[in-house]
Amino acid sequence: GAVVSQHPSWVICKSGTSVKIECRSLDFQATTMFWYRQFPKQSLMLMATSNEGSKATYEQGVEKDKFLINHASLTLSTLTVTSAHPEDSSFYICSAPPTGKNEQYFGPGTRLTVT
Amino acid sequence: AQSVTQLDSQVPVFEEAPVELRCNYSSSVSVYLFWYVQYPNQGLQLLLKYLSGSTLVKGINGFEAEFNKSQTSFHLRKPSVHISDTAEYFCAVTGSNYKLTFGKGTLLTVNP
Numbered sequence: 668g669a670v671v672s673q674h675p676s677w678v679i680c681k682s683g684t685s686v687k688i689e690c691r692s693l694d695f696q697a698t699t700m701f702w703y704r705q706f707p708k709q710s711l712m713l714m715a716t717s718n719e720g721s722k723a724t725y726e727q728g729v730e731k732d733k734f735l736i737n738h739a740s741l742t743l744s745t746l747t748v749t750s751a752h753p754e755d756s757s758f759y760i761c762s763a764p765p766t767g768k769n770e771q772y773f774g775p776g777t778r779l780t781v782t
Numbered sequence: 783a784q785s786v787t788q789l790d791s792q793v794p795v796f797e798e799a800p801v802e803l804r805c806n807y808s809s810s811v812s813v814y815l816f817w818y819v820q821y822p823n824q825g826l827q828l829l830l831k832y833l834s835g836s837t838l839v840k841g842i843n844g845f846e847a848e849f850n851k852s853q854t855s856f857h858l859r860k861p862s863v864h865i866s867d868t869a870e871y872f873c874a875v876t877g878s879n880y881k882l883t884f885g886k887g888t889l890l891t892v893n894p
Contacts, residue, residue: 671825673825699880701880701881701882709886709887710872710884710885710886710887711826711872711882711884713881713882713883716881758823760825760826762826762882764880769814769833769876769878769880770814770816770828770831770833771816771828771876771880771882772828773818773825773826773827773828774825775824775825776823776824776825778823
């Protein structure tokens, strides 16, 4: 149980285009999901907290207009990287705690490369 | 505010040797502690967690960790490692808001 999926697992896009990444909790409901960014050989940096039915909460320094988050249902959150640039290339990982539980399950990650 | 310090960025060991990955935390409130493992180009897998109760926590793949409140530590141990344990290990802490704060990670390399 407690499986989180991400789609796509790998995407290449051209500079200036937008990319949408999906995060799904497959066998549990999650009112909250988290989006992280990870650079090579570095730790995970929390970008934002996605809240079902309300606006996402962004960490300091993260541009909310560039990284659009939508939490449309109790099992789906999406991250859209708008007008992507090469510096947005990174590994994006989502996580979700089952509602009421203080433990998180991570998706397998999405490798974004912007050319 | 919470913070996590993983004292070793890299730990090389030989197969079947014991290993300890060190983690210290700081927090002004009660904490919940976790160890995650990450294999290359993959997400994170939960190894074990401390939420409350017994300070010795056993996890998957033969790993265990001990919560030491007085030393604010949560070190990860395994008595005998395998080649397949080679991976990046992250210690993390969270409070009641479920937000995880990660350490910088420790690369465990198991050599034959």
